[in-house]
Amino acid sequence: MSEKSAELYADLVRKNEELRRQLEEAEELISAIRTGAVDALAVQGADGPQIFTLQSADQGYRTLIEQMNEGALLLSDDATVLYCNACLASWLQYALEEVIGSSFEAFIPAAFHAYWASLLEEGWAGKSRGELPLQTRNALLQPFSLSMNRLQFNDAPVLAVIVTDLSAQQKISHIQALVAEQNEVIDRKNEELELESAARLAVEQAAAEAQRMLEGIPQIAWTASPTGENTYLNRRWVDYAGLNEAVPLAAWLQQCIHPDDISAAETTWRKSLSSEEALEVECRIRNKHGQYRWMLGRALPSRNSENKIIQWIGTYTDIHEHKLAQERIDQAQQQLQENNEQLTRANIDLDNFIYTASHDLKAPINNIEGLLHALLSELPEHSLETDQVQPIVDMMQDSVERFKRTIEHLTEVTKLQKENDQPATLITLASVIEDVSLDLVPLFQASGAVLEVNVQGCPTISFSEKNLRSVVYNLLSNALKYYSTERQSWVRISCHQADEYVVLTVQDNGLGLNMSNSQKLFTMFQRFHDHIEGSGIGLYMVKKIMENAGGRIEVQSELGVGSTFSAYFKR
Numbered sequence: 001m002s003e004k005s006a007e008l009y010a011d012l013v014r015k016n017e018e019l020r021r022q023l024e025e026a027e028e029l030i031s032a033i034r035t036g037a038v039d040a041l042a043v044q045g046a047d048g049p050q051i052f053t054l055q056s057a058d059q060g061y062r063t064l065i066e067q068m069n070e071g072a073l074l075l076s077d078d079a080t081v082l083y084c085n086a087c088l089a090s091w092l093q094y095a096l097e098e099v100i101g102s103s104f105e106a107f108i109p110a111a112f113h114a115y116w117a118s119l120l121e122e123g124w125a126g127k128s129r130g131e132l133p134l135q136t137r138n139a140l141l142q143p144f145s146l147s148m149n150r151l152q153f154n155d156a157p158v159l160a161v162i163v164t165d166l167s168a169q170q171k172i173s174h175i176q177a178l179v180a181e182q183n184e185v186i187d188r189k190n191e192e193l194e195l196e197s198a199a200r201l202a203v204e205q206a207a208a209e210a211q212r213m214l215e216g217i218p219q220i221a222w223t224a225s226p227t228g229e230n231t232y233l234n235r236r237w238v239d240y241a242g243l244n245e246a247v248p249l250a251a252w253l254q255q256c257i258h259p260d261d262i263s264a265a266e267t268t269w270r271k272s273l274s275s276e277e278a279l280e281v282e283c284r285i286r287n288k289h290g291q292y293r294w295m296l297g298r299a300l301p302s303r304n305s306e307n308k309i310i311q312w313i314g315t316y317t318d319i320h321e322h323k324l325a326q327e328r329i330d331q332a333q334q335q336l337q338e339n340n341e342q343l344t345r346a347n348i349d350l351d352n353f354i355y356t357a358s359h360d361l362k363a364p365i366n367n368i369e370g371l372l373h374a375l376l377s378e379l380p381e382h383s384l385e386t387d388q389v390q391p392i393v394d395m396m397q398d399s400v401e402r403f404k405r406t407i408e409h410l411t412e413v414t415k416l417q418k419e420n421d422q423p424a425t426l427i428t429l430a431s432v433i434e435d436v437s438l439d440l441v442p443l444f445q446a447s448g449a450v451l452e453v454n455v456q457g458c459p460t461i462s463f464s465e466k467n468l469r470s471v472v473y474n475l476l477s478n479a480l481k482y483y484s485t486e487r488q489s490w491v492r493i494s495c496h497q498a499d500e501y502v503v504l505t506v507q508d509n510g511l512g513l514n515m516s517n518s519q520k521l522f523t524m525f526q527r528f529h530d531h532i533e534g535s536g537i538g539l540y541m542v543k544k545i546m547e548n549a550g551g552r553i554e555v556q557s558e559l560g561v562g563s564t565f566s567a568y569f570k571r
Helices: 003-035 058-067 086-092 110-125 167-214 235-241 249-256 259-275 320-378 389-418 429-439 441-447 465-481 515-520 538-548
Strands: 040-045 048-053 071-075 081-084 127-135 141-153 156-165 220-224 230-233 279-286 292-303 309-318 425-428 450-454 460-463 490-498 501-508 552-558 562-570
Touching (some): 110 127, 110 141, 110 156, 220 235, 320 389, 425 465, 429 465, 460 465, 460 562, 465 562, 515 552, 538 552, 538 562
Antiparallel strands (some): 071 081, 071 156, 220 309, 425 460, 501 562
16 A cells, blocks of 8 residues: 555544544534533534523534534434535425425435435334435435434424434545545565565575585585586586686586587476476486596485475585496397397207217118128028127127117207207196106116105196106116115106205115216216116206206215215296
8 A cells, every 4th residue: 555545544533533522522512412411502602602501502602513524413203404504405306495394204315215214213112224226316325424313492302313424434434434445455564574584594494405415425416406507516516527617617527528428317307396206317428537437326306394395405426336237237238139149049059960870870871770680691500600800790789789878868858959948737646756667667676676656745746747756766776777786776766846946856865976976967877887778868868858947957976875966946
């Protein structure tokens, strides 16, 4: 509110209070005269107070009524105006002679007749007071306050009415409303200013506290405004990049980022600003020696009590050595992948070669075997019985048989590689052991071994049935073949669960092994007991089957005591 409006408002308030005081004095005077409480009036004049009796004061009293700033009426019992002062006539914009003698209801709007009738009734009963509009000559409605008292005038009852113009009060009320509205606006502005000041102070305090803390950390630290403008870089930045006071912080930082990294870094920063999510970016930053080093930039938004971002706080951590090591690891992994691909191709080529060689060698060896039989049929019988011929013939036949077995084993190895992805099914372990035992009856008879089976710990195994049978067959046949003649032979097959594996154990009390050469045990064509017939291919196949399925094979053995083989099946 302006200063002029405030002065006008104060002046109107003073005038309103003065009018109210004058009205109350006039009402008290009229009431005192009507009731006979006084029989004289003291009027202050230029020569001091003068005393008038009621008989002598009539002219002065009329002068008082005429000159007062309130309207005055005397109404008969039918609301005819018996008297009206000049003030009221001027408010109604009529001459005195037009008002006196007329009905006062003519000045009351039709909508307020019922209310006027109730005020009139209360006034004739004693006293009444109310507010209603009166209609002026130009048909305008003007608000007034009416105060009524019943009086005796010349021995006849009349209704004395004091009329107060409420326009000034309405203006005052309007001014008061304007003042109140302006005060509310000023209060809101003051509150906004206080909130802005408090927020600015909070931001400044947070920034100062953040800078104090960031100066104490070993990394490069920085802060930025909510819109992303860099506002602070700690001393570690100066130590790293050098001092350049001629360039603004944001431009300085941007100039130091590697040209190949600046686009990606800015894109990531803009994304964090728009999403209000944490920033994480890797880029190369030039140091004061002109060298670029890899940095990991991270930043988080700092928020106030209203969850609004007041600043971003971030760091740059030197990850150059880590990045170089990671690049070396990536290169090594890429080289390893290339080597694995080469090995895979080599294995495929080797499998194809073995398969082709074993297939192509069958015909020549069959021809040699046929020629040998033809030669034997052509030789005289007595020549086969000589000490020189028969051993040679036996050696040739034995060589042919061993060559054929070798070809068969190579074929089995090739099949094993090609059948790596056999589907797994839930297999009853006891039934597989029983089937294999029936196939190995000749070995059981030759060794006299006793078989003990306890697989209640894992009655079923999820595995390829063909491969599981091969594992059981090779482990059990080895336990039977390499038995000891010095004691009663036995073989125990058991099963238990260990972490993520199902473990099948085959234990015997046979010849045992020298574990100093255990690393060669599962290689192809490796044998530890040459006096017993064997190909040296069985354990190799078991190892390949288990490893291809994500498992493994382990052995514990003591020479002259026995061996225990444990096959770990992935669950």
